Amino acid sequence: MTCTSKEQKPVSGELAGIVDLALCEPDLVRALRKAAEAACAVYGVPKIYFAQALGKRLHYLTGYGEETYLPAVKEPLDGGIWVFFEGGESLTAEQKTRLVTALKQIVAAYTRPNDSCGASVTAINKESPGGKL
Amino acid sequence: MLTPEERAWRDKRLTQIAAYETAEKRRDFIDDEKIWDILRRKSNPTRQEVEEVLSKARELRGLTPEETAALLNVGDADLWEAIFETALWIKREVYGNRIVLFAPLYISSKCVNNCVYCGFRHSNEAVTEKTLAMDELEREIKILTSKGHKRLIVVYGEHPVSDVDFMCRTIEKIYATKNGRGEIRRVNVNAAPLTVEEYRRLKEIGIGTYQVFQETYHHETYRKMHPANTLKSSYLWRLLALHRAQEAGIDDVAIGVLFGLYDWRFEVLGLLYHAMDLEREFGIGPHTISFPRLEPAVNTPFTTQSPYLVADEDLKKIIAVLRCAVPYTGMILTCRERPELRRELIPLGVSQVDAGSRIAVGGYAEMERERIPEREQFQLGDTRSLDEFIYELCQNGYIPSFCTAGYRAGRTGCHFMSFAKKGLVKNFCVPNAVLTFKEYLLDYATPVTRELGEQTIDRYLAELGRHMPQRAETLQAMLARMEAGERDLYI
Numbered sequence: 001m002t003c004t005s006k007e008q009k010p011v012s013g014e015l016a017g018i019v020d021l022a023l024c025e026p027d028l029v030r031a032l033r034k035a036a037e038a039a040c041a042v043y044g045v046p047k048i049y050f051a052q053a054l055g056k057r058l059h060y061l062t063g064y065g066e067e068t069y070l071p072a073v074k075e076p077l078d079g080g081i082w083v084f085f086e087g088g089e090s091l092t093a094e095q096k097t098r099l100v101t102a103l104k105q106i107v108a109a110y111t112r113p114n115d116s117c118g119a120s121v122t123a124i125n126k127e128s129p130g131g132k133l
Numbered sequence: 134m135l136t137p138e139e140r141a142w143r144d145k146r147l148t149q150i151a152a153y154e155t156a157e158k159r160r161d162f163i164d165d166e167k168i169w170d171i172l173r174r175k176s177n178p179t180r181q182e183v184e185e186v187l188s189k190a191r192e193l194r195g196l197t198p199e200e201t202a203a204l205l206n207v208g209d210a211d212l213w214e215a216i217f218e219t220a221l222w223i224k225r226e227v228y229g230n231r232i233v234l235f236a237p238l239y240i241s242s243k244c245v246n247n248c249v250y251c252g253f254r255h256s257n258e259a260v261t262e263k264t265l266a267m268d269e270l271e272r273e274i275k276i277l278t279s280k281g282h283k284r285l286i287v288v289y290g291e292h293p294v295s296d297v298d299f300m301c302r303t304i305e306k307i308y309a310t311k312n313g314r315g316e317i318r319r320v321n322v323n324a325a326p327l328t329v330e331e332y333r334r335l336k337e338i339g340i341g342t343y344q345v346f347q348e349t350y351h352h353e354t355y356r357k358m359h360p361a362n363t364l365k366s367s368y369l370w371r372l373l374a375l376h377r378a379q380e381a382g383i384d385d386v387a388i389g390v391l392f393g394l395y396d397w398r399f400e401v402l403g404l405l406y407h408a409m410d411l412e413r414e415f416g417i418g419p420h421t422i423s424f425p426r427l428e429p430a431v432n433t434p435f436t437t438q439s440p441y442l443v444a445d446e447d448l449k450k451i452i453a454v455l456r457c458a459v460p461y462t463g464m465i466l467t468c469r470e471r472p473e474l475r476r477e478l479i480p481l482g483v484s485q486v487d488a489g490s491r492i493a494v495g496g497y498a499e500m501e502r503e504r505i506p507e508r509e510q511f512q513l514g515d516t517r518s519l520d521e522f523i524y525e526l527c528q529n530g531y532i533p534s535f536c537t538a539g540y541r542a543g544r545t546g547c548h549f550m551s552f553a554k555k556g557l558v559k560n561f562c563v564p565n566a567v568l569t570f571k572e573y574l575l576d577y578a579t580p581v582t583r584e585l586g587e588q589t590i591d592r593y594l595a596e597l598g599r600h601m602p603q604r605a606e607t608l609q610a611m612l613a614r615m616e617a618g619e620r621d622l623y624i
Contacts, residue, residue, distance in 0.1 A: 049543055049548070050543070051542075051543030051545075053339075054336060054337055054338065054339040055304075055305070055308055055337075055338045055339020055340075056308055056318060056319070056339050056537075056540075056541055057339035057340070057341070057540050057541065057545070058540070058541050058542060058543045058545075059336075059339075059382075059384075059543070059545050059546075060384075060543045060544065060545045060546055060547065060548035060549075061543075063543075063548070067552070067557070067560075069557075069560040069561060069564075069604065069624070070603075070604070070607060070624065071607065071611075071623075071624045072542060072624075074542075082543070084542065084543055
């Protein structure tokens, strides 16, 4: 599936598919959730979630997957947003780097100034509590 | 008497509150008559009914107001024992055997309100008002962090000197203050209700939980306790304070009652309705519930004369029933209570306590003075040191915790609730309790507490190793890194 409302990004293979899927969503939070869902399926990561840095607080935004209760690895994206990989041992270092790059592109697509499709980071439409984690 | 500046500030906010009350679409969800009707209808529950309610409570699904009222009206001592046992079971099922530790920090006692029960009411000339200057605040933080504290609840009066700008500045100062390895990692806030815009500003600086106590849910009592034309006189403004906080994106909110103002059974149902309404609208109930009792305060006769003062035995019932009714919530017991009573209350469902506390503004700088009545809102019952209290927790089989991991690992709001409601949050809480307790033992504990604390950790690791060897191995590796000098490790 290709979304025409956002410009295509320089990632290839399964990552391009993930980015495409995410960019069809109406706001950043839903886009990140869609990306997490797709990335969990593609790479076999149990759980991926996102949070926004507010001082010391990392404020939950959205995510997907099953909880492992093991330490998560976190990586910064842009705009104060962090991604957490739980049980991410199945990801090689290269895969993780490429996935983070793809996620950064998704964040950028929704936080560019004057982008009518995107949401600003400070006005993120947070996931409804009933969503699957 | 308020100064002209204080009066002008208060009047401006009163106008804001009046406009809000007119525009607010949410309804007052506390129906006094309905609550009394439920309490009357459930005034004499049968043994079978109570046992069925307790059986449902053990499913961690929470209780309805009717079921809660049935428990509140139990008369049989044996059944109360069953309720206490259920409460302890629920607490362990949700949070494990860890007890989170924090300290209160009173930053400003100036207040434009005149609440009948409060030592900080503006007309109380026996209390010396004080607001911490930034250097005094830093000194207080350095004393607290030198004892090992990592979590604070900061308290402000409702006054122009402690408006939202001041709150933001002081919280940023707290987070920025380092003391060797010591630092405050989570600041919770107890302050007056704010506007949505003001909450948004607080959210941006990264607070932990925002706490507003209704004090009493009974409308007529609320009116009597909070004189007209004071900021606290609007019941609705206060009742919906945490709805506005949620609207602003602050999704960890905390409720409470000042027990002793009105009938305790009524107030428990008020708390339950408050939790239910937050869940209904936001899907996120209260992160914590507090149940402070009215305590004596200087030149405040109401605190000892109220007809609704709560007996120790009734406080036990309040805690246990709340734990059954709202199983996912954190429950906070403070140093208002005496040490011997705290010992009895903690096993009834408490998950968070303060220790080594001082509640005078600037009180930690005068640590040796256990009580400074002329600068306190009320009198503390437990003035033991943090280390003494931790030693006792270990003796009683608890794991002391300074954990702040959840809010720094994206487990906030609905994410936190998704674990807590399923009784799974202990899978984070207990390992993180062990890690932060280890940090305390390495850096702050007295030799006797360290010895007992290490035994406590060893026992837990052995137990974890029997059931979850992979997790035990992970935790042991992290503890070894801490022994080697790393700090602030968490899951």
